[in-house]
Amino acid sequence: MxxxxxxxxxxxxxxxxxxxxxxxxxxxxxxxxxxxxxxxxxxxxxxxxxxxxxxxxxxxxxxxxxxxxxxxxxxxxxxxxxxxxxxxxxxxxxxxxxxxxxxxxxxxxxxxxxxxxxxxxxxxxxxxxxxxxxxxxxxxxxxxxxxxxxxxxxxxxxxxxxxxxxxxLVAYRFGEDGYDDKSVRLKEALIARLKNKGITLRTVNKKNFDEEVVKIREVYNSAWDRNLGFVPMTDKEFDYLAKDMKMILDTDFCMVAEKDGKVIGFSLAIPDINQLLITIRKGRLLPFGLFKLLFGLKKINGIRVLALGVLDGYRKLGIEACFYALIIEAYRRKKYKRAEASWILENNDLMNTALQHIKGVPYKRYRIFEKAL
CATH class of the missing domain: 3.40.630.30 (Gcn5-related N-acetyltransferase (GNAT))
Incomplete structure (x- = not known):
């Protein structure tokens, strides 16, 4: 039955x-x-x-x-x-x-x-x-x-x-060398131009993590407000997510752009923790899964570019290109082998074009469905 x-x-x-x-x-x-x-x-x-x-x-x-x-x-x-x-x-x-x-x-x-x-x-x-x-x-x-x-x-x-x-929704793949590093070559000039406009870029300070989360949350809830089906996260929801992220966060891949002390953009790439989770039977951390996580982080050789957003009014100034350059530099320095940028709405022409310009390869596609009730 x-x-x-x-x-x-x-x-x-x-x-x-x-x-x-x-x-x-x-x-x-x-x-x-x-x-x-x-x-x-x-x-x-x-x-x-x-x-x-x-x-x-x-x-x-x-x-x-x-x-x-x-x-x-x-x-x-x-x-x-x-x-x-x-x-x-x-x-x-x-x-x-x-x-x-x-x-x-x-x-x-x-x-x-x-x-x-x-x-x-x-x-x-x-x-x-x-x-x-x-x-x-x-x-x-x-x-x-x-x-x-x-x-x-x-x-x-x-x-x-x-x-x-x-x-x-589209996911883009990057290999060890399969990306365009034009943004890296132009990085110093772009940073100088931004500095002249009073805009600076820096990595997130983990020692003041709670304060950083508050600043980033404001950008997150504003930068994506036109995306399909977006809903701002409550303070508690964002804090819950940030607490989980902190455990695997590499600050070399988490950056903010500021003007006059206000965060106006941020980017986040996270280690591909799935390389470890795939080895943990039935998702149980005990008795041995916890050790796989604790001692396996250094073996991860991939990252996922999870979020990159800039407040309206500050876009197309070069902030996005600088974020990409800094991510690529850290990717090289840490000898990562692969990366994914995901996910991108299929009709987000700005982001899709930008990723294709740095030789991102669309390799996975996801669909959201709907039905009238």
Whole structure:
């Protein structure tokens, strides 16, 4: 008997988090999420998302075996900021079974209709500030840190459920030497020109990390306000993310631009922690996973350029080019072998052109879908 049930207990939540491990057990590109991080993310009282919004998790069974999962998500802050009536689906995984897939989406859509939303969008794990997008091209390599991965048949299953494309997101690849270093050659001249305008660039000061976070948060919540589906992060949400980032942060890859003491832009690249997570069985840090993380950071040879934003009014002055130059210099100095810039909206012509100019190769594509309810 095939059925879908709501998740209402800790054992069910654990089963929800663990289901992908069985589904992807023979897939060399699968990277397990850390159990403790997923548990806190999905538990009211643990993650600040739950202070303003809500979700319902569902598990699909075929007889007594778990064969799928999905989350129905109501992000009230998203709807308020975008003046929308949207719901989301996320944390979606399923076997290649049309009936199971239909049952999962039926339950998620039913719950969202009860919340009075008009559209369902996804996959989005809370908002575009977290992991989002269904991989539709580029299955031959593991995802970089904080990027999604899924089976090839997922696109067909989502199509069968009546969804249509909303927008695609693009990831760019860079090899050890496969990039244009023009920005590096021009860096000193660009920095001098910016200095004449009263703009300086520096790395983030970890000793004053809390103060830095406050300054960067203001830029983050302003620089992306025109992006598709963006919703500003609350102070608690940004602090929660920053606390996680601090554990792996390399300040050589985290920079800010300032004018008159005010942060007007920042860039962030993070070590590809997935190179370690892929070795941690079922995302459990104990008994040995913690040691793999602590002693494995120095072995990471890749970075993901996660964010690069400049406030409106200061764009196209050369700040972005300087950020790229500083990232490339640190990349060379630390002898990294590969990098990814992700994700970029397919219609963000400014960023796509800039990445192509420095010889970025678009190699993975993700899709966000939508459906009227």
């Amino acid at each position: 095939k059925r879908v049930v709501p998740v209402n207990s800790k054992p069910q939540l654990a089963a929800f988090i663990d289901f992908p491990h069985e589904l992807y057990k023979d897939d060399p590109c699968y990277v397990p999420e850390l159990f403790i991080a997923q548990r806190d993310l999905l538990t009211p009282g643990k993650h600040p998302f739950h202070e303003h919004s809500k979700l319902q998790l569902f598990l699909a069974y075929d007889k007594d075996k778990i064969v799928g999962r999905i989350a129905a998500i109501l992000n009230n802050n998203h709807n308020k900021f975008n003046e929308a009536e949207d719901g989301f689906f996320g944390f979606y995984d399923a076997v290649n079974d049309g009936e199971i897939n239909a049952l999962l989406f039926q339950e998620a859509e039913k719950w969202l209709r009860e919340q009075k939303v008009k559209t369902i969008i996804g996959p989005v794990n809370f908002s575009t500030n977290e992991t989002c997008g269904l991989l539709i091209a580029g299955y031959d390599s593991p995802p970089f840190a904080m990027m999604t991965y899924n089976k090839e048949y997922y696109e067909s299953l989502v199509d069968q459920a009546g969804f249509r494309k909303k927008v695609d």
